[in-house]
Amino acid sequence: MSDCLLLQEIQHFGKGSNKKIIIYNKLGILRFFWEDEKRLNIPFVTNYYIDNFKPLVDYDEKNNSELVDTLDILLKCDLSIPRTAEHFFIHENTLRARLKRIEKITNRNLKKPYDLFALMLGLQIHHFIKRKS
Numbered sequence: 325m326s327d328c329l330l331l332q333e334i335q336h337f338g339k340g341s342n343k344k345i346i347i348y349n350k351l352g353i354l355r356f357f358w359e360d361e362k363r364l365n366i367p368f369v370t371n372y373y374i375d376n377f378k379p380l381v382d383y384d385e386k387n388n389s390e391l392v393d394t395l396d397i398l399l400k401c402d403l404s405i406p407r408t409a410e411h412f413f414i415h416e417n418t419l420r421a422r423l424k425r426i427e428k429i430t431n432r433n434l435k436k437p438y439d440l441f442a443l444m445l446g447l448q449i450h451h452f453i454k455r456k457s
Contacts, residue, residue: 377446
């Protein structure tokens with residue numbers, strides 16, 4: 325999805341479209357980016373997503389890879405390499421190679437809390453966008 329289309333999608337969500345109901349209490353950390361009950365802080369969310377997470381999504385689309393899913397499952401497995409590798413039926417070293425690729429693409433270190441938080445937030449925005457499209 326191009327940055328322009330992404331902005332249009334996010335703007336559509338921020339206008340309070342009645343096609344899908346957004347349950348404020350279920351937004352988690354994304355609640356902090358709503359200006360009020362009906363309006364998403366579109367410029368912040370768009371820029372944050374484009375700067376911190378969209379390169380990973382673009383890489384997956386271009387290379388038919390599953391790095392976004394890998395990161396998602398890694399987080400759901402509490403950063404456990406063995407459990408994540410088991411989920412994908414791959415060797416732990418293959419998973420480590422994927423994680424290094426994620427770090428290279430995003431310029432983030434998964435062992436640093438701030439970097440990990442940035443990716444987690446980007447992933448939450450990504451899920452939000454996917455749910456609404």
